[in-house]
Amino acid sequence: MTRPLSRASQARRTQSSLDLAAEPLCEGELKQAWIYRQIRARILDGVLAKGTRLPSTRHLAERWQVSRATVDLAYDQLRSEGYLVSSSGSGTYVAAKVPDQFFDAGARAGGETPRQRPKPPRRGVSANIDVAPLIVSEAGEPFIARVPDPALFPLDLWRRALQASARRVTAEQLSDNEPLGLGELRTQIASYLGVARGISCDAEQVIVLSGIRQGLDLCARLLLSSEDRVMVEDPGYMHAAPIFGRHAREVVHVPIDAQGFSVAHARRHAGARLVHVTPAHQAPTGVTMPVSRRLELLAWAEEADCWVIEDDYDSEFSYDSAPLPALKSLDAADRVIHCGSFNKTMFAGLRIGYAVLPRKLVPDFRKARHITGRSTGVIEQMALGSFLESGAFGRHVRRARLAYAQRRNTVIEAMRDALGGGRLHVTGEQAGFHFVWWLPPEIDLAAFRGRAAESGLHFQAVADFCKRAVLPAGLVIGYAALEDEALRRHTEALCRVIRAVV
Numbered sequence: 001m002t003r004p005l006s007r008a009s010q011a012r013r014t015q016s017s018l019d020l021a022a023e024p025l026c027e028g029e030l031k032q033a034w035i036y037r038q039i040r041a042r043i044l045d046g047v048l049a050k051g052t053r054l055p056s057t058r059h060l061a062e063r064w065q066v067s068r069a070t071v072d073l074a075y076d077q078l079r080s081e082g083y084l085v086s087s088s089g090s091g092t093y094v095a096a097k098v099p100d101q102f103f104d105a106g107a108r109a110g111g112e113t114p115r116q117r118p119k120p121p122r123r124g125v126s127a128n129i130d131v132a133p134l135i136v137s138e139a140g141e142p143f144i145a146r147v148p149d150p151a152l153f154p155l156d157l158w159r160r161a162l163q164a165s166a167r168r169v170t171a172e173q174l175s176d177n178e179p180l181g182l183g184e185l186r187t188q189i190a191s192y193l194g195v196a197r198g199i200s201c202d203a204e205q206v207i208v209l210s211g212i213r214q215g216l217d218l219c220a221r222l223l224l225s226s227e228d229r230v231m232v233e234d235p236g237y238m239h240a241a242p243i244f245g246r247h248a249r250e251v252v253h254v255p256i257d258a259q260g261f262s263v264a265h266a267r268r269h270a271g272a273r274l275v276h277v278t279p280a281h282q283a284p285t286g287v288t289m290p291v292s293r294r295l296e297l298l299a300w301a302e303e304a305d306c307w308v309i310e311d312d313y314d315s316e317f318s319y320d321s322a323p324l325p326a327l328k329s330l331d332a333a334d335r336v337i338h339c340g341s342f343n344k345t346m347f348a349g350l351r352i353g354y355a356v357l358p359r360k361l362v363p364d365f366r367k368a369r370h371i372t373g374r375s376t377g378v379i380e381q382m383a384l385g386s387f388l389e390s391g392a393f394g395r396h397v398r399r400a401r402l403a404y405a406q407r408r409n410t411v412i413e414a415m416r417d418a419l420g421g422g423r424l425h426v427t428g429e430q431a432g433f434h435f436v437w438w439l440p441p442e443i444d445l446a447a448f449r450g451r452a453a454e455s456g457l458h459f460q461a462v463a464d465f466c467k468r469a470v471l472p473a474g475l476v477i478g479y480a481a482l483e484d485e486a487l488r489r490h491t492e493a494l495c496r497v498i499r500a501v502v
Contacts, residue, residue: 030464031066035074043083043094052094054084067446069453142490144458146433146478147348152400157392158346158383165382173378179369180362181208181354182381188388189354197315198325199338201356207365210376211353212311213239215339218355218372219274220247222364223307228273233261235465237283237311240276248273253467256282260289263296272306279327280315284465284476285436286428294327302333307358312340314432316397317480319405323431334358342384344433345397352376352384404433404480411479411491418495419502426477433480436462438472443501445473451501455493 025034042048054060057075061068075092078084086092173182180186186206193199209215216239224230224247232240234253241251252269255262261277277297279289289297301308310327328338341353357365387393408429415437416424429435439445449459462474482490 031070032073032077032464035060035064035066035071036077039074039078040083048094050094050096054092054094056091061450067450067453069449069458072453072458142457142482142486143478143494144460146476147481148344148346148400148433149403149481149483150347151483152396152403153347154392154396158387161383161386161392162379164386165379169379169382173382176378179366180204180206182378182385185381185385185388186354188385190356192388192393193326193338193340193356197312197323197338197340198329199356200329204362205357205359207355207357207369208376208381209339209353209355210351211343212313212339212341213243215337215353215355216240216243216276216309216311218365218368219307219309219337220244221372222361222368223274224248225273229269229271231266231269231272231275233277233282234467234469235284235462235471236467237276237278237313238465240311241467244274244276253469255469256285256287258287259293260287261293261297263293263300267300270304272304274307274309275301276309276311277327278311278313280312280318280323281428281430281432283311283313284428284434284460284462286430286432286434288324288430289327291324291330294324294330298327298330298333298335301335306335308336310336310338312338314344315340316345317401317404317433318431319401319408320430328356334360337361345400346393350376350380350384352380407479407482407484407487408435410484410487411477411494414491414495415498418498434476434478436474437477438474440502443473445475448497448501449475452494452497455497457490457493457497 025031039048039054048054054075055063057068057071061071064071075084079086079092082095084092085095183203185208186203189206189208190201190203193201207215209218220230220243224244226247226249228248229250229252230244230248231252231254232244234255236253236256241253245251252266252272254265260279260282261275266272266275275297277289279294279297281288297308308327308331312326315323315326326338328336335358337358338356339353340355343350343353384393412424412426412429412435416422419440423440425438425440426435427438439448445461445463449461452459459475459477462471462476465476479487
């Protein structure tokens with residue numbers, strides 16, 4: 001029987017295994033993803049045996065010359081995936097059984113040897129894609145979460161809508177024969193988008209999804225081949241490139257300027273089949289694309305014969321003025337696929353989103369849903385349809401908009417006082433669940449994140465969303481999911497860190 005490692009030998013083994021020469025960062029790889037990859041590889045190779053204690057985040061950050069906050073995020077991801085376990089007061093250890101061992105066990109049961117692995121994917125399609133790091137956002141997590149506050153949602157009204165839907169649902173509806181989603185919900189979504197986003201469409205163009213990410217994946221599967229080129233924003237939504245990269249030859253990262261997606265830069269790359277943009281509130285900078293740039297983008301898309309995905313992820317929450325109508329509302333050539341989500345406006349666990357399709361794509365998407373499976377349950381779709389029709393959804397959005405605007409003001413005003421002298425520079429504060437704070441030159445980004453992590457505050461840097469773009473140091477400040485008392489407490493902690501470093 002194998003004897004457990006003593007504390008002394010375990011410490012020596014951990015020290016030596018994490019002092020091994022680490023592989024260099026891949027081009028465009030985030031440091032968090034790099035740390036995750038190094039530790040996971042050592043676990044799978046047996047260099048870090050089960051039960052081995054890992055160094056503290058502070059010690060590893062010093063040894064690998066990264067910020068402590070970055071190590072914290074990597075450890076959190078490894079814990080969430082089952083590679084590490086933590087015990088209060090005693091540290092972080094390699095799990096007794098890591099996730100890959102379950103897959104190995106299944107493979108052996110099927111007759112394969114433990115060392116057999118699938119063949120590598122074709123080079124140029126999925127072999128070279130980046131996988132977005134796991135960022136688990138939860139309501140109440142200070143300044144990271146960019147999800148709605150579930151405490152603001154009228155849960156009693158939603159319960160009644162679910163109960164009423166369960167009472168009136170028919171046997172035919174329970175058979176779920178509508179691959180694009182429940183007809184009555186699609187009708188209400190089309191009506192809502194006409195009023196709220198200026199989109200002229202009918203129910204036949206609407207497809208019900210589990211969220212925007214499913215919409216991106218479905219578009220990639222249907223519209224891309226291994227010879228195609230896709231364009232995404234840089235910095236941009238970090239899940240877009242990995243999704244499209246699985247199906248396209250190349251993902252081109254197009255820089256953002258003061259008006260959003262740079263069409264002038266896109267023109268330098270011929271052969272684009274698909275473009276992904278966030279024109280209402282660019283993710284993450286918060287830039288709003290003006291009408292002139294939108295028209296320029298649509299004109300170029302028609303010239304280039306490519307599709308445009310409009311990711312309209314948080315346009316309902318515009319605080320200082322009404323939002324511009326959607327890009328889709330200007331789409332005379334019918335090239336824009338407009339994607340939205342109720343998971344942002346209602347609650348994250350709802351898992352209902354939608355897309356408005358160009359008419360010529362509707363048959364292909366309908367066929368694809370027969371193959372890939374249906375959307376959310378019919379009763380939830382019925383309840384949402386009645387929620388929209390009754391006006392309950394609109395009333396909730398208006399109340400939530402007022403609450404989020406006040407929370408935004410609380411954070412910005414406190415930060416302005418802490419910095420002093422009118423030195424606070426933010427963008428994207430006009431809408432959504434977050435804004436970007438562009439740090440003054442005298443504040444070192446890594447030092448600030450490390451100091452903040454000691455106070456339990458974690459931030460994503462704008463650089464985390466960049467592939468090739470090089471921008472000034474900035475932090476993404478999420479505020480919507482913090483209830484008022486927690487927001488005040490965490491904002492005070494943030495301001496103490498600001499005062500300590502300026």
